[in-house]
Amino acid sequence: MSQVSSRxxxxxxxxxxxxxxxxxxxxxxxxxxxxxxxxxxxxxxxxEVTGPEQAWDRLMGPAMADLTAQHRGAPQGQRIVVTGRVxxxxxxxxxxxxxxxxxxxxxxxxxxxxxxxxAPLDPNFTGVGRVITDAExxxxxxxxxxxxxxxxxxxxxxxxxxxxxxxxxxxxxxRLVTQMYFPDDPLIEIDPIANAVPMPYRQRLVARFDxxxxxxxxxxxxxxxxxxxxxxxTPFEEDHHDH
Numbered sequence: 001m002s003q004v005s006s007r008x009x010x011x012x013x014x015x016x017x018x019x020x021x022x023x024x025x026x027x028x029x030x031x032x033x034x035x036x037x038x039x040x041x042x043x044x045x046x047x048e049v050t051g052p053e054q055a056w057d058r059l060m061g062p063a064m065a066d067l068t069a070q071h072r073g074a075p076q077g078q079r080i081v082v083t084g085r086v087x088x089x090x091x092x093x094x095x096x097x098x099x100x101x102x103x104x105x106x107x108x109x110x111x112x113x114x115x116x117x118x119a120p121l122d123p124n125f126t127g128v129g130r131v132i133t134d135a136e137x138x139x140x141x142x143x144x145x146x147x148x149x150x151x152x153x154x155x156x157x158x159x160x161x162x163x164x165x166x167x168x169x170x171x172x173x174x175r176l177v178t179q180m181y182f183p184d185d186p187l188i189e190i191d192p193i194a195n196a197v198p199m200p201y202r203q204r205l206v207a208r209f210d211x212x213x214x215x216x217x218x219x220x221x222x223x224x225x226x227x228x229x230x231x232x233x234t235p236f237e238e239d240h241h242d243h
Contacts, residue, residue: 026192030099075125077144089230093137108149
């Protein structure tokens with residue numbers, strides 16, 4: 001087998017029952033932006049199915065694994081550690097995968113021109129990070145627990161606290177996006193975006209508190225494993241949502 005062909009990506013197998021649909025009535029903006037015509041199949045070329053493999057750090061720069069240490073001071077909010085593994089359908093680790101993170105600050109405010117609700121910005125928190133899984137598929141980042149925030153989907157609508165995660169595999173065309181929620185958050189049950197994923201698959205989007213990951217007198221710990229496909233697949237977004 002040639003060097004190029006050995007790096008080809010196998011076709012992605014999605015578990016339909018656990019994947020959020022592109023159109024979900026409760027999530028109003030999907031009604032406007034969901035496809036109105038059947039999708040067209042575009043054959044993939046080598047550009048789409050091959051990539052730099054272990055060269056992400058050279059392409060993207062050093063990891064940004066501590067979102068609390070990117071500015072002159074410490075951000076406001078509860079410091080947390082999030083760790084886990086990226087796994088394939090057989091439970092095998094997926095190494096050298098880029099995991100991008102973005103989130104609101106502790107008050108539920110994004111640093112974004114369109115986010116103008118009157119919650120305070122934090123000059124010491126940008127809300128963006130990036131890590132690369134190690135040889136065992138492990139990742140770890142430090143951040144603060146984001147706050148809930150209102151959004152205009154319906155009257156008195158609030159998004160539960162969440163962290164966005166984007167996974168970039170061996171090629172740019174393999175990007176997957178998901179959201180991580182926190183346990184015991186009452187807003188999850190009434191959130192249209194979270195409820196676009198049926199139970200029990202929705203529980204795969206909720207991190208587990210882990211006292212073993214928790215660091216004494218410093219940060220609470222959460223564990224969130226990401227399974228790329230198969231029966232235990234983590235639900236991924238069909239489209240990259242703004243919220």
